[in-house]
Protein backbone atom coordinates (compact mmCIF):
# COMPACT_ATOMS: atom_id res chain seq x y z
CA UNK A 290 0.00 0.00 0.00
CA UNK A 291 1.45 3.33 -1.01
CA UNK A 292 0.40 6.07 1.39
CA UNK A 293 2.48 8.69 -0.39
CA UNK A 294 0.94 11.05 -2.93
CA UNK A 295 3.89 10.40 -5.25
CA UNK A 296 5.20 7.14 -6.68
CA UNK A 297 8.78 6.02 -7.18
CA UNK A 298 10.88 9.12 -7.71
CA UNK A 299 13.73 9.17 -10.21
CA UNK A 300 17.14 8.97 -8.49
CA UNK A 301 19.11 12.18 -8.93
CA UNK A 302 22.42 10.30 -8.72
CA UNK A 303 22.85 6.54 -8.49
CA UNK A 304 23.99 5.44 -5.02
CA UNK A 305 27.65 4.54 -4.70
CA UNK A 306 27.84 3.68 -1.00
CA UNK A 307 24.38 2.84 0.37
CA UNK A 308 23.16 -0.56 -0.94
CA UNK A 309 20.26 -0.29 -3.40
CA UNK A 310 18.07 -2.80 -1.56
CA UNK A 311 18.61 -1.70 2.04
CA UNK A 312 15.62 -1.17 4.36
CA UNK A 313 16.34 2.26 5.83
CA UNK A 314 13.81 1.72 8.59
CA UNK A 315 15.74 -1.25 10.00
CA UNK A 316 18.56 -0.21 12.33
CA UNK A 317 20.47 -3.55 12.16
CA UNK A 318 20.87 -2.94 8.42
CA UNK A 319 21.94 0.69 8.90
CA UNK A 320 24.48 0.28 11.73
CA UNK A 321 27.06 -1.60 9.58
CA UNK A 322 27.19 1.41 7.22
CA UNK A 323 28.24 3.64 10.12
CA UNK A 324 30.81 0.98 11.14
CA UNK A 325 32.19 1.04 7.60
CA UNK A 326 32.40 4.83 7.56
CA UNK A 327 34.35 4.78 10.83
CA UNK A 328 36.79 2.17 9.47
CA UNK A 329 37.20 3.95 6.16
CA UNK A 330 37.95 7.29 7.87
CA UNK A 331 40.89 5.62 9.59
CA UNK A 332 42.11 4.35 6.21
CA UNK A 333 41.77 7.66 4.33
CA UNK A 334 45.37 8.69 3.64
CA UNK A 335 44.87 11.39 1.03
CA UNK A 336 42.69 14.44 0.71
CA UNK A 337 40.92 12.79 -2.22
CA UNK A 338 40.08 9.68 -0.18
CA UNK A 339 38.86 11.83 2.66
CA UNK A 340 36.67 13.86 0.30
CA UNK A 341 35.15 10.66 -1.12
CA UNK A 342 34.44 9.57 2.47
CA UNK A 343 32.69 12.87 3.14
CA UNK A 344 30.46 12.48 0.08
CA UNK A 345 29.57 8.89 1.04
CA UNK A 346 28.68 10.01 4.56
CA UNK A 347 26.44 12.63 2.95
CA UNK A 348 24.88 10.00 0.69
CA UNK A 349 23.91 7.94 3.73
CA UNK A 350 22.60 11.01 5.58
CA UNK A 351 20.51 12.05 2.57
CA UNK A 352 19.06 8.55 2.17
CA UNK A 353 18.11 8.43 5.87
CA UNK A 354 16.74 11.96 5.72
CA UNK A 355 14.55 11.02 2.76
CA UNK A 356 13.32 7.90 4.56
CA UNK A 357 12.30 10.05 7.55
CA UNK A 358 10.58 12.57 5.23
CA UNK A 359 8.64 9.86 3.38
CA UNK A 360 7.31 8.46 6.65
CA UNK A 361 6.46 11.94 7.93
CA UNK A 362 4.66 12.85 4.70
CA UNK A 363 2.68 9.58 4.66
CA UNK A 364 1.68 10.11 8.30
CA UNK A 365 0.59 13.74 7.87
CA UNK A 366 -1.37 12.92 4.68
CA UNK A 367 -3.10 9.98 6.42
CA UNK A 368 -3.39 10.66 10.15
CA UNK A 369 -6.18 8.03 10.21
CA UNK A 370 -3.95 5.24 8.87
CA UNK A 371 -2.55 2.94 11.60
CA UNK A 372 0.08 1.66 9.14
CA UNK A 373 1.38 5.16 8.40
CA UNK A 374 1.48 6.01 12.09
CA UNK A 375 3.28 2.80 12.96
CA UNK A 376 5.91 3.29 10.25
CA UNK A 377 6.53 6.89 11.35
CA UNK A 378 6.78 6.04 15.06
CA UNK A 379 9.03 3.08 14.32
CA UNK A 380 11.55 5.42 12.70
CA UNK A 381 11.28 8.05 15.46
CA UNK A 382 11.62 5.51 18.26
CA UNK A 383 14.00 2.92 16.82
CA UNK A 384 16.16 4.64 14.24
CA UNK A 385 16.56 8.31 15.19
CA UNK A 386 17.85 7.77 18.76
CA UNK A 387 20.50 5.37 17.42
CA UNK A 388 21.35 7.71 14.60
CA UNK A 389 22.25 10.77 16.65
CA UNK A 390 25.26 9.37 18.54
CA UNK A 391 26.57 7.68 15.40
CA UNK A 392 26.36 10.92 13.40
CA UNK A 393 28.05 12.79 16.23
CA UNK A 394 30.85 10.20 16.33
CA UNK A 395 31.49 10.83 12.62
CA UNK A 396 31.57 14.58 13.24
CA UNK A 397 34.23 14.09 15.91
CA UNK A 398 36.22 11.85 13.56
CA UNK A 399 35.97 14.53 10.89
CA UNK A 400 37.24 17.32 13.15
CA UNK A 401 40.23 15.28 14.39
CA UNK A 402 41.13 13.80 10.99
CA UNK A 403 44.70 14.31 9.73
CA UNK A 404 43.44 14.92 6.16
CA UNK A 405 41.12 17.74 7.24
CA UNK A 406 43.81 20.35 6.63
CA UNK A 407 44.25 19.13 3.06
CA UNK A 408 40.53 19.21 2.46
CA UNK A 409 40.44 22.80 3.60
CA UNK A 410 42.95 23.80 0.93
CA UNK A 411 40.54 22.88 -1.81
CA UNK A 412 39.30 26.03 -3.45
CA UNK A 413 35.79 26.44 -4.69
CA UNK A 414 35.02 24.71 -7.96
CA UNK A 415 37.92 22.27 -7.50
CA UNK A 416 37.69 18.62 -6.57
CA UNK A 417 40.14 16.04 -5.32
CA UNK A 418 43.23 18.11 -6.11
CA UNK A 419 44.44 20.18 -3.23
CA UNK A 420 46.92 22.89 -4.16
CA UNK A 421 50.61 22.21 -3.85
CA UNK A 422 53.28 23.57 -1.50
CA UNK A 423 53.26 27.19 -2.55
CA UNK A 424 49.62 27.59 -1.54
CA UNK A 425 50.22 26.43 2.00
CA UNK A 426 50.05 30.00 3.18
CA UNK A 427 46.31 30.03 2.48
CA UNK A 428 45.56 27.36 5.03
CA UNK A 429 43.64 29.80 7.17
CA UNK A 430 41.52 31.01 4.25
CA UNK A 431 38.08 32.30 5.23
CA UNK A 432 35.20 29.80 5.09
CA UNK A 433 33.89 31.66 2.08
CA UNK A 434 36.95 30.99 -0.03
CA UNK A 435 37.31 27.26 0.20
CA UNK A 436 35.02 24.50 -0.97
CA UNK A 437 34.54 22.98 2.48
CA UNK A 438 34.96 26.07 4.62
CA UNK A 439 31.33 26.51 5.68
CA UNK A 440 30.84 22.80 6.28
CA UNK A 441 34.00 22.65 8.36
CA UNK A 442 33.02 25.69 10.41
CA UNK A 443 29.58 24.24 11.20
CA UNK A 444 30.77 20.74 12.14
CA UNK A 445 33.58 22.11 14.29
CA UNK A 446 31.12 24.41 16.05
CA UNK A 447 28.76 21.52 16.75
CA UNK A 448 31.53 19.34 18.17
CA UNK A 449 32.99 22.16 20.28
CA UNK A 450 29.66 23.00 21.90
CA UNK A 451 28.83 19.44 22.91
CA UNK A 452 29.00 18.65 26.63
CA UNK A 453 27.93 15.20 27.82
CA UNK A 454 26.57 16.73 31.05
CA UNK A 455 24.18 18.87 28.98
CA UNK A 456 22.33 15.91 27.47
CA UNK A 457 20.23 15.34 30.59
CA UNK A 458 19.56 19.09 30.94
CA UNK A 459 18.37 19.26 27.34
CA UNK A 460 15.98 16.38 27.99
CA UNK A 461 14.60 18.33 30.96
CA UNK A 462 14.22 21.38 28.71
CA UNK A 463 12.29 19.33 26.14
CA UNK A 464 9.98 18.02 28.86
CA UNK A 465 9.21 21.52 30.10
CA UNK A 466 8.54 22.64 26.53
CA UNK A 467 6.10 19.79 26.19
CA UNK A 468 4.39 20.95 29.41
CA UNK A 469 4.05 24.43 27.90
CA UNK A 470 2.47 22.99 24.77
CA UNK A 471 0.15 20.79 26.78
CA UNK A 472 -0.94 23.69 28.96
CA UNK A 473 -1.47 26.02 25.99
CA UNK A 474 -3.35 23.37 24.04
CA UNK A 475 -5.58 22.43 26.96
CA UNK A 476 -7.07 25.91 27.43
CA UNK A 477 -10.75 26.05 26.46
CA UNK A 478 -13.52 28.60 26.84
CA UNK A 479 -17.26 28.38 26.65
CA UNK A 480 -18.52 30.68 23.94
CA UNK A 481 -21.76 30.84 21.96
CA UNK A 482 -23.07 27.65 23.48
CA UNK A 483 -20.03 25.41 23.13
CA UNK A 484 -16.49 24.60 24.26
CA UNK A 485 -13.92 26.27 22.01
CA UNK A 486 -10.16 26.11 21.84
CA UNK A 487 -8.29 29.40 21.91
CA UNK A 488 -7.24 28.80 18.30
CA UNK A 489 -10.90 28.47 17.31
CA UNK A 490 -11.64 31.71 19.16
CA UNK A 491 -9.27 33.53 16.78
CA UNK A 492 -11.87 33.67 14.07
CA UNK A 493 -14.25 35.80 16.19
CA UNK A 494 -11.66 38.58 16.10
CA UNK A 495 -12.48 38.91 12.39
CA UNK A 496 -16.20 39.46 13.06
CA UNK A 497 -17.56 42.89 12.09
CA UNK A 498 -19.65 43.07 15.33
CA UNK A 499 -17.37 44.97 17.71
CA UNK A 500 -19.14 43.91 20.90
CA UNK A 501 -18.84 40.27 19.88
CA UNK A 502 -15.14 40.69 19.17
CA UNK A 503 -14.59 42.29 22.56
CA UNK A 504 -16.47 39.53 24.35
CA UNK A 505 -14.44 36.83 22.58
CA UNK A 506 -11.13 38.61 23.19
CA UNK A 507 -11.81 39.23 26.89
CA UNK A 508 -12.87 35.65 27.46
CA UNK A 509 -9.58 34.37 26.02
CA UNK A 510 -7.51 36.92 27.96
CA UNK A 511 -9.26 35.98 31.20
CA UNK A 512 -8.71 32.27 30.59
CA UNK A 513 -5.00 32.81 30.01
CA UNK A 514 -4.66 34.97 33.11
CA UNK A 515 -5.96 32.08 35.22
CA UNK A 516 -2.80 30.17 34.25
CA UNK A 517 -0.28 32.97 34.68
CA UNK A 518 1.54 31.29 37.57
CA UNK A 519 1.87 28.00 35.67
CA UNK A 520 3.35 29.71 32.61
CA UNK A 521 5.74 31.67 34.81
CA UNK A 522 6.79 28.53 36.72
CA UNK A 523 7.61 26.69 33.52
CA UNK A 524 9.56 29.64 32.20
CA UNK A 525 11.60 30.14 35.39
CA UNK A 526 12.66 26.50 35.23
CA UNK A 527 13.57 26.84 31.54
CA UNK A 528 15.75 29.87 32.23
CA UNK A 529 17.53 28.05 35.03
CA UNK A 530 18.25 25.01 32.82
CA UNK A 531 19.42 27.13 29.90
CA UNK A 532 21.80 29.14 32.06
CA UNK A 533 23.33 25.91 33.35
CA UNK A 534 23.71 24.52 29.81
CA UNK A 535 25.50 27.71 28.75
CA UNK A 536 27.83 27.71 31.78
CA UNK A 537 28.71 24.05 31.21
CA UNK A 538 29.75 24.95 27.67
CA UNK A 539 31.96 27.76 28.98
CA UNK A 540 29.74 30.76 28.16
CA UNK A 541 29.03 33.59 30.54
CA UNK A 542 25.36 33.78 29.57
CA UNK A 543 22.79 31.84 27.57
CA UNK A 544 22.46 34.57 24.95
CA UNK A 545 26.05 34.16 23.83
CA UNK A 546 25.68 30.38 23.87
CA UNK A 547 22.46 30.53 21.81
CA UNK A 548 24.16 32.70 19.19
CA UNK A 549 26.89 30.10 18.76
CA UNK A 550 24.46 27.19 18.88
CA UNK A 551 22.42 28.74 16.09
CA UNK A 552 25.56 29.22 14.02
CA UNK A 553 25.32 33.01 14.07
CA UNK A 554 28.85 33.72 12.89
CA UNK A 555 27.91 36.71 10.79
CA UNK A 556 25.91 38.90 13.18
CA UNK A 557 26.11 39.78 16.86
CA UNK A 558 23.74 40.68 19.70
CA UNK A 559 24.73 44.33 19.03
CA UNK A 560 23.55 44.01 15.42
CA UNK A 561 20.19 42.76 16.71
CA UNK A 562 19.99 45.68 19.08
CA UNK A 563 20.61 48.08 16.18
CA UNK A 564 17.88 46.26 14.28
CA UNK A 565 15.44 46.93 17.15
CA UNK A 566 16.45 50.62 17.17
CA UNK A 567 15.95 50.84 13.43
CA UNK A 568 12.47 49.32 13.71
CA UNK A 569 11.59 51.89 16.36
CA UNK A 570 12.89 54.76 14.25
CA UNK A 571 11.94 53.82 10.69
CA UNK A 572 8.97 51.48 11.01
CA UNK A 573 7.02 52.64 14.07
CA UNK A 574 5.93 55.92 12.44
CA UNK A 575 4.41 53.93 9.55
CA UNK A 576 2.76 51.51 11.98
CA UNK A 577 1.18 54.45 13.83
CA UNK A 578 -0.04 55.89 10.54
CA UNK A 579 -1.62 52.60 9.54
CA UNK A 580 -3.24 52.30 12.97
CA UNK A 581 -4.69 55.81 12.65
CA UNK A 582 -6.08 54.85 9.24
CA UNK A 583 -7.61 51.67 10.65
CA UNK A 584 -9.18 53.64 13.47
CA UNK A 585 -10.71 56.04 10.96
CA UNK A 586 -11.96 53.26 8.67
CA UNK A 587 -13.57 51.45 11.59
CA UNK A 588 -15.38 54.70 12.43
CA UNK A 589 -13.80 54.83 15.90
CA UNK A 590 -12.77 58.47 15.56
CA UNK A 591 -16.47 59.34 15.83
CA UNK A 592 -16.68 57.67 19.25
CA UNK A 593 -15.38 58.80 22.65
CA UNK A 594 -12.71 57.97 23.62
CA UNK A 595 -12.66 56.05 20.32
CA UNK A 596 -9.28 54.37 20.65
CA UNK A 597 -8.20 51.23 18.86
CA UNK A 598 -8.52 48.34 21.27
CA UNK A 599 -6.74 44.96 21.16
CA UNK A 600 -9.85 43.35 19.61
CA UNK A 601 -9.88 45.78 16.67
CA UNK A 602 -6.72 44.58 14.97
CA UNK A 603 -7.74 41.51 12.92
CA UNK A 604 -11.08 42.59 11.45
CA UNK A 605 -11.32 43.95 7.90
CA UNK A 606 -11.47 47.71 8.59
CA UNK A 607 -13.98 48.26 5.76
CA UNK A 608 -16.22 45.46 6.93
CA UNK A 609 -16.01 43.50 3.68
CA UNK A 610 -16.63 39.78 3.20
CA UNK A 611 -13.48 37.64 3.00
CA UNK A 612 -11.77 37.32 -0.41
CA UNK A 613 -12.51 34.14 -2.36
CA UNK A 614 -9.52 33.49 -4.62
CA UNK A 615 -10.51 30.03 -5.94
CA UNK A 616 -13.10 27.29 -5.62
CA UNK A 617 -10.97 24.14 -5.54
CA UNK A 618 -7.35 23.11 -5.26
CA UNK A 619 -7.10 22.30 -8.97
CA UNK A 620 -7.97 25.90 -9.70
CA UNK A 621 -5.49 27.18 -7.12
CA UNK A 622 -2.68 25.17 -8.73
CA UNK A 623 -3.46 26.19 -12.32
CA UNK A 624 -3.71 29.88 -11.39
CA UNK A 625 -0.49 29.69 -9.38
CA UNK A 626 1.13 28.04 -12.39
CA UNK A 627 0.04 31.01 -14.51
CA UNK A 628 1.67 33.39 -12.03
CA UNK A 629 4.97 31.54 -12.35
CA UNK A 630 4.59 31.35 -16.15
CA UNK A 631 4.44 35.14 -16.19
CA UNK A 632 7.25 35.51 -13.67
CA UNK A 633 9.98 33.21 -14.97
CA UNK A 634 10.23 30.26 -17.36
CA UNK A 635 12.69 28.30 -15.21
CA UNK A 636 10.68 28.61 -12.00
CA UNK A 637 7.47 27.83 -13.91
CA UNK A 638 9.08 24.63 -15.22
CA UNK A 639 9.99 23.61 -11.67
CA UNK A 640 6.41 24.02 -10.46
CA UNK A 641 5.11 22.09 -13.47
CA UNK A 642 7.53 19.26 -12.76
CA UNK A 643 6.32 19.10 -9.15
CA UNK A 644 2.78 18.58 -10.45
CA UNK A 645 3.91 15.85 -12.89
CA UNK A 646 5.68 14.01 -10.06
CA UNK A 647 2.68 14.50 -7.68
CA UNK A 648 4.80 16.44 -5.20
CA UNK A 649 1.83 18.52 -4.03
CA UNK A 650 -0.84 17.53 -1.52
CA UNK A 651 -2.80 20.71 -1.01
CA UNK A 652 -6.46 20.09 -0.33
CA UNK A 653 -8.00 20.09 3.13
CA UNK A 654 -9.65 16.74 3.75
CA UNK A 655 -10.50 14.41 6.61
CA UNK A 656 -7.50 12.53 7.95
CA UNK A 657 -4.90 15.19 7.14
CA UNK A 658 -2.69 16.87 9.74
CA UNK A 659 -3.25 20.64 10.13
CA UNK A 660 -1.02 23.38 8.73
CA UNK A 661 1.34 23.51 5.80
CA UNK A 662 4.98 22.73 5.14
CA UNK A 663 7.58 22.16 2.47
CA UNK A 664 9.81 19.13 2.86
CA UNK A 665 12.91 18.16 0.90
CA UNK A 666 13.30 14.62 -0.33
CA UNK A 667 17.03 14.76 0.13
CA UNK A 668 18.14 11.79 -1.94
CA UNK A 669 15.78 12.32 -4.89
CA UNK A 670 16.62 16.01 -4.51
CA UNK A 671 13.05 17.20 -5.08
CA UNK A 672 10.70 19.15 -2.79
CA UNK A 673 7.23 18.27 -1.56
CA UNK A 674 4.52 20.75 -0.50
CA UNK A 675 1.77 19.98 2.02
CA UNK A 676 -1.16 22.34 2.67
CA UNK A 677 -4.74 22.48 3.85
CA UNK A 678 -6.20 24.95 1.36
CA UNK A 679 -9.79 26.00 1.94
CA UNK A 680 -10.17 28.87 -0.51
CA UNK A 681 -8.83 31.88 1.44
CA UNK A 682 -6.33 34.55 0.43
CA UNK A 683 -4.04 33.06 3.11
CA UNK A 684 -3.82 29.92 0.96
CA UNK A 685 -2.54 31.95 -1.99
CA UNK A 686 0.14 33.50 0.27
CA UNK A 687 1.05 30.05 1.57
CA UNK A 688 1.39 28.37 -1.84
CA UNK A 689 3.62 31.21 -3.09
CA UNK A 690 5.69 31.02 0.12
CA UNK A 691 6.14 27.25 0.05
CA UNK A 692 6.85 27.31 -3.70
CA UNK A 693 9.71 29.71 -2.91
CA UNK A 694 11.16 27.08 -0.57
CA UNK A 695 10.61 24.43 -3.23
CA UNK A 696 12.45 26.52 -5.86
CA UNK A 697 15.34 26.77 -3.41
CA UNK A 698 15.55 22.98 -3.13
CA UNK A 699 15.36 22.54 -6.92
CA UNK A 700 17.96 25.24 -7.55
CA UNK A 701 20.50 23.60 -5.23
CA UNK A 702 19.96 20.04 -6.41
CA UNK A 703 23.19 19.76 -8.43
CA UNK A 704 25.20 20.21 -5.22
CA UNK A 705 26.71 16.85 -4.23
CA UNK A 706 27.60 17.65 -0.63
CA UNK A 707 24.44 16.87 1.34
CA UNK A 708 25.04 19.60 3.93
CA UNK A 709 25.18 22.25 1.20
CA UNK A 710 21.82 21.38 -0.35
CA UNK A 711 20.10 23.43 2.34
CA UNK A 712 20.80 26.98 3.52
CA UNK A 713 20.58 28.68 6.94
CA UNK A 714 17.05 29.69 7.94
CA UNK A 715 17.80 33.43 7.58
CA UNK A 716 18.28 32.84 3.86
CA UNK A 717 15.73 30.04 3.33
CA UNK A 718 13.05 32.54 4.29
CA UNK A 719 14.39 35.08 1.79
CA UNK A 720 13.65 32.49 -0.92
CA UNK A 721 10.06 32.02 0.28
CA UNK A 722 9.17 35.56 1.37
CA UNK A 723 10.55 37.02 -1.88
CA UNK A 724 8.28 34.68 -3.82
CA UNK A 725 5.23 36.03 -1.94
CA UNK A 726 6.13 39.56 -3.02
CA UNK A 727 7.16 38.68 -6.59
CA UNK A 728 4.12 36.44 -7.09
CA UNK A 729 1.78 39.09 -5.71
CA UNK A 730 2.55 41.23 -8.76
CA UNK A 731 0.35 38.84 -10.75
CA UNK A 732 -2.52 38.34 -8.28
CA UNK A 733 -4.92 39.30 -11.09
CA UNK A 734 -4.69 35.62 -12.03
CA UNK A 735 -6.91 35.11 -8.96
CA UNK A 736 -8.91 38.34 -8.66
CA UNK A 737 -10.38 41.36 -10.41
CA UNK A 738 -8.08 44.38 -10.04
CA UNK A 739 -9.67 45.93 -6.93
CA UNK A 740 -9.64 42.67 -5.01
CA UNK A 741 -6.05 41.96 -6.06
CA UNK A 742 -5.10 45.32 -4.60
CA UNK A 743 -6.95 44.55 -1.40
CA UNK A 744 -4.97 41.29 -1.07
CA UNK A 745 -1.70 43.13 -1.74
CA UNK A 746 -2.59 45.70 0.86
CA UNK A 747 -3.29 43.12 3.55
CA UNK A 748 -0.02 41.39 2.71
CA UNK A 749 2.10 44.55 2.88
CA UNK A 750 0.43 45.68 6.11
CA UNK A 751 1.22 42.26 7.56
CA UNK A 752 4.89 42.64 6.63
CA UNK A 753 5.15 46.10 8.19
CA UNK A 754 3.25 45.03 11.31
CA UNK A 755 5.47 42.00 11.82
CA UNK A 756 8.67 43.99 12.43
CA UNK A 757 7.63 45.62 15.74
CA UNK A 758 6.42 42.30 17.14
CA UNK A 759 9.65 40.63 16.01
CA UNK A 760 11.67 43.38 17.73
CA UNK A 761 9.60 43.03 20.93
CA UNK A 762 10.03 39.25 21.10
CA UNK A 763 13.74 39.40 20.26
CA UNK A 764 14.66 42.31 22.55
CA UNK A 765 12.75 40.68 25.41
CA UNK A 766 14.87 37.54 25.15
CA UNK A 767 18.08 39.55 25.02
CA UNK A 768 16.96 41.17 28.28
CA UNK A 769 15.95 37.89 29.93
CA UNK A 770 19.18 36.04 29.30
CA UNK A 771 21.45 38.95 30.24
CA UNK A 772 19.67 39.62 33.56
CA UNK A 773 20.39 36.52 35.61
CA UNK A 774 18.41 36.15 38.82
CA UNK A 775 15.69 38.61 37.76
CA UNK A 776 12.27 38.36 39.38
CA UNK A 777 8.87 38.04 37.76
CA UNK A 778 7.86 41.63 38.40
CA UNK A 779 11.08 42.90 36.82
CA UNK A 780 10.50 40.65 33.83
CA UNK A 781 6.96 41.96 33.36
CA UNK A 782 8.30 45.52 33.59
CA UNK A 783 10.90 44.79 30.90
CA UNK A 784 8.19 43.39 28.66
CA UNK A 785 5.90 46.38 29.24
CA UNK A 786 8.68 48.77 28.36
CA UNK A 787 8.99 47.00 25.01
CA UNK A 788 5.22 47.05 24.52
CA UNK A 789 5.35 50.82 25.04
CA UNK A 790 8.13 51.10 22.50
CA UNK A 791 6.70 48.80 19.82
CA UNK A 792 2.97 48.49 20.49
CA UNK A 793 1.84 51.67 18.77
CA UNK A 794 -1.34 53.42 19.83
CA UNK A 795 -3.55 50.53 20.96
CA UNK A 796 -5.48 51.23 24.16
CA UNK A 797 -5.21 48.41 26.73
CA UNK A 798 -7.06 50.22 29.56
CA UNK A 799 -8.63 47.68 31.92
CA UNK A 800 -6.45 44.87 30.54
CA UNK A 801 -3.08 45.76 32.05
CA UNK A 802 -2.42 42.26 33.41
CA UNK A 803 -3.12 40.66 30.02
CA UNK A 804 -0.74 43.13 28.40
CA UNK A 805 2.02 42.40 30.92
CA UNK A 806 1.83 38.66 30.17
CA UNK A 807 1.13 38.77 26.45
CA UNK A 808 4.43 37.01 25.79
CA UNK A 809 3.00 33.79 27.22
CA UNK A 810 1.32 33.34 23.83
CA UNK A 811 4.56 33.39 21.85
CA UNK A 812 5.68 29.79 21.75
CA UNK A 813 9.16 30.62 20.41
CA UNK A 814 10.06 32.30 23.71
CA UNK A 815 9.42 29.00 25.47
CA UNK A 816 10.31 26.41 22.82
CA UNK A 817 12.90 27.98 20.52
CA UNK A 818 14.84 30.67 22.41
CA UNK A 819 16.27 33.46 20.22
CA UNK A 820 14.75 31.92 17.10
CA UNK A 821 12.69 34.81 15.76
CA UNK A 822 14.96 37.57 14.53
CA UNK A 823 15.71 35.30 11.56
CA UNK A 824 12.32 36.13 10.11
CA UNK A 825 13.00 39.84 10.42
CA UNK A 826 16.39 39.50 8.73
CA UNK A 827 14.87 37.40 5.95
CA UNK A 828 11.95 39.79 5.47
CA UNK A 829 14.40 42.64 4.86
CA UNK A 830 16.15 40.47 2.26
CA UNK A 831 12.83 39.70 0.59
CA UNK A 832 11.85 43.39 0.50
CA UNK A 833 15.23 44.10 -1.09
CA UNK A 834 14.69 41.45 -3.79
CA UNK A 835 11.29 43.01 -4.46
CA UNK A 836 12.79 46.52 -4.58
CA UNK A 837 15.46 45.27 -7.01
CA UNK A 838 12.79 43.75 -9.24
CA UNK A 839 11.05 47.12 -9.40
CA UNK A 840 14.20 48.59 -10.92
CA UNK A 841 15.31 45.68 -13.11
CA UNK A 842 13.07 42.65 -13.16
CA UNK A 843 15.35 40.45 -15.28
CA UNK A 844 18.46 41.05 -13.20
CA UNK A 845 16.64 40.73 -9.87
CA UNK A 846 15.24 37.33 -10.85
CA UNK A 847 18.56 36.17 -12.24
CA UNK A 848 20.29 37.15 -8.95
CA UNK A 849 17.54 35.50 -6.91
CA UNK A 850 17.94 32.21 -8.81
CA UNK A 851 21.73 32.38 -8.70
CA UNK A 852 21.69 32.84 -4.92
CA UNK A 853 19.25 29.94 -4.44
CA UNK A 854 21.54 27.66 -6.43
CA UNK A 855 24.33 28.26 -3.88
CA UNK A 856 22.34 26.26 -1.31
CA UNK A 857 24.23 26.42 1.98
CA UNK A 858 27.72 26.51 0.48
CA UNK A 859 28.46 30.14 1.44
CA UNK A 860 28.28 32.22 4.61
CA UNK A 861 25.12 34.31 5.03
CA UNK A 862 26.52 37.66 3.85
CA UNK A 863 27.54 36.04 0.55
CA UNK A 864 24.17 34.37 0.04
CA UNK A 865 22.50 37.72 0.60
CA UNK A 866 24.84 39.63 -1.68
CA UNK A 867 24.41 37.02 -4.44
CA UNK A 868 20.67 37.74 -4.22
CA UNK A 869 21.40 41.46 -4.51
CA UNK A 870 20.73 42.25 -0.83
CA UNK A 871 23.05 43.87 1.67
CA UNK A 872 23.42 41.77 4.84
CA UNK A 873 22.64 44.66 7.15
CA UNK A 874 19.69 45.48 9.34
CA UNK A 875 20.34 49.05 10.35
CA UNK A 876 18.19 52.15 9.81
CA UNK A 877 19.94 53.08 6.55
CA UNK A 878 19.06 49.69 5.03
CA UNK A 879 15.48 49.66 6.32
CA UNK A 880 14.53 53.23 5.41
CA UNK A 881 14.27 52.91 1.61
CA UNK A 882 12.55 49.52 1.87
CA UNK A 883 9.85 50.83 4.17
CA UNK A 884 9.46 53.88 1.95
CA UNK A 885 8.83 51.57 -1.00
CA UNK A 886 6.23 49.57 0.94
CA UNK A 887 4.56 52.76 2.13
CA UNK A 888 4.43 54.29 -1.38
CA UNK A 889 3.02 51.05 -2.69
CA UNK A 890 0.33 51.04 0.03
CA UNK A 891 -0.64 54.58 -0.94
CA UNK A 892 -1.40 53.32 -4.46
CA UNK A 893 -3.55 50.37 -3.37
Ligand SMILES: [Zn+2]
Nearest residue numbers: 690694718721
Ligand atom coordinates in the same frame (compact mmCIF):
# COMPACT_ATOMS: atom_id res chain seq x y z
ZN1 LIG B 1 9.02 29.48 5.30
